[in-house]
Amino acid sequence: MGDDCAVLRPTDKPRVWTVDSAIAGVHFSRDFMSLDHIAQRAFAAAASDVAAMGGRAVAALSALTLPCTFTDDELTELVTGLARASDRFACPIVGGNLARGSELSLTTTVLGECPVRVLTRSGAQLGDGVFVTGTVGGAALGLRALSAQRGQEAVFLPAIEQFLTPAARLDVALEVAGLASAAIDVSDGLLQDLEHLCRASRLGARIEAALLPLLAGFVDAAEGLQLDPFALALEGGEDYQLLFTAPRELVPAGLATWIGSVVAESEGVRVFERAGTERATGRGFDHFRG
């Protein structure tokens, strides 16, 4: 408990498995997302937990709760999205469950294996660098552009793409496992997930906002929606990139971006802006807020 996956040891390789639920009205809205995308996102969110443990996906189970009014065509579209994600992450869906309920939900269980090593949140070392793969904030911006009904504007398309068909960094997870001291996936927001990692490692971190990797045109696009781009990048969730700590010299430039350093626990988790002033930060996604 406490890491993104549970580890099952009595096999030739350590295996990890995880479960994640996506629920209508909480994790997604059908108002501006197709069932295909809803399914792809639900699958990616679960697969991402396996990547965060340094694993590769072995297989998945998909438990669907469908409203009575759900049509065969809707089910076909949902299953198409699951199949696409399953193909993309090379993770066959080998079983599942269908049940009736008042709201649509998708619960995905993924089993993975860790041929290199099992990566947890708790191994960060004082002086390690903090790294993140890909870019951050894109999914949050894409979601906000869609909910503002501005999804057709070209400036938002890369962010919308990241929101609708998120990565799950299984493609780099084994490489990260070979060099990282601790890792987590960015699901609740970079800052909140970094806090989880730091708490598990009993250390702090100092992040430089100017180093955060952003999509091209991200700042302008965010400001076009009257949003603070750094709030999106730090607190927006569901990027499903890997956030990890490692000795700085071990991490090749193409793998991830250096965004800060591991410091003493007493210093907490803090973000500094370009001028060196500390940034007041909000919070990421709280599952039980509101």
Place this chain on the structure above:
Amino acid sequence: MGDDCAVLRPTDKPRVWTVDSAIAGVHFSRDFMSLDHIAQRAFAAAASDVAAMGGRAVAALSALTLPCTFTDDELTELVTGLARASDRFACPIVGGNLARGSELSLTTTVLGECPVRVLTRSGAQLGDGVFVTGTVGGAALGLRALSAQRGQEAVFLPAIEQFLTPAARLDVALEVAGLASAAIDVSDGLLQDLEHLCRASRLGARIEAALLPLLAGFVDAAEGLQLDPFALALEGGEDYQLLFTAPRELVPAGLATWIGSVVAESEGVRVFERAGTERATGRGFDHFRG
């Protein structure tokens, strides 16, 4: 797909894993069940799938969807029930997920392993006997006594006990795996589950209603609620006993009750009453009816 669990082969022993959802208003009602019992039943339903495959439970993941109004005390009661079931089935809960939703639901993933062999629905042989462990119909009677607000009457207590804290026959699953040709657990109703087994095996079955193993006092108790005891036993679901086929001489009397025979596919699945007349049968639980 098509069996109660998916089989994962690349380990030293075949492993099976399954997922099952229990949803408020569909699979349970809080009107006459405690959260403790709701949790125990949800866990047992998933663990029973592992037993049906001839496996022993290794570990479980528990994904909970909680309404915003759910209190800490309610969560404690729910978790107590999960812990009780986990202890009872010697199956540690090693992870899970918490999410907010409009209705309470519990989705349980169980991983098992099959040290004897993987038992499926498809191996029945012409001439095999049909067997069921324990008794059938008790859970359905218990549910109806509770919903009729007659749960305090002594005559219903054994049935209510079976409903609230169902078996999952992990205790006999390995023995069954050593002798059965095919198996399924009784979740949707004995007759419907037997139809699943027969379809997978491309055979039929003939059941003698008089041979069905019932709780002591079951017939009188059912009739006390104006219910047909044999309809409960044949069509009532959620007994979570094992229904299996095997050469009759292989099955010790203490393990399971002989209730009929495997016949040709063209004869279908039929039930005969004491006088040898065929019984018209209804259907078990349909997840998408109504």
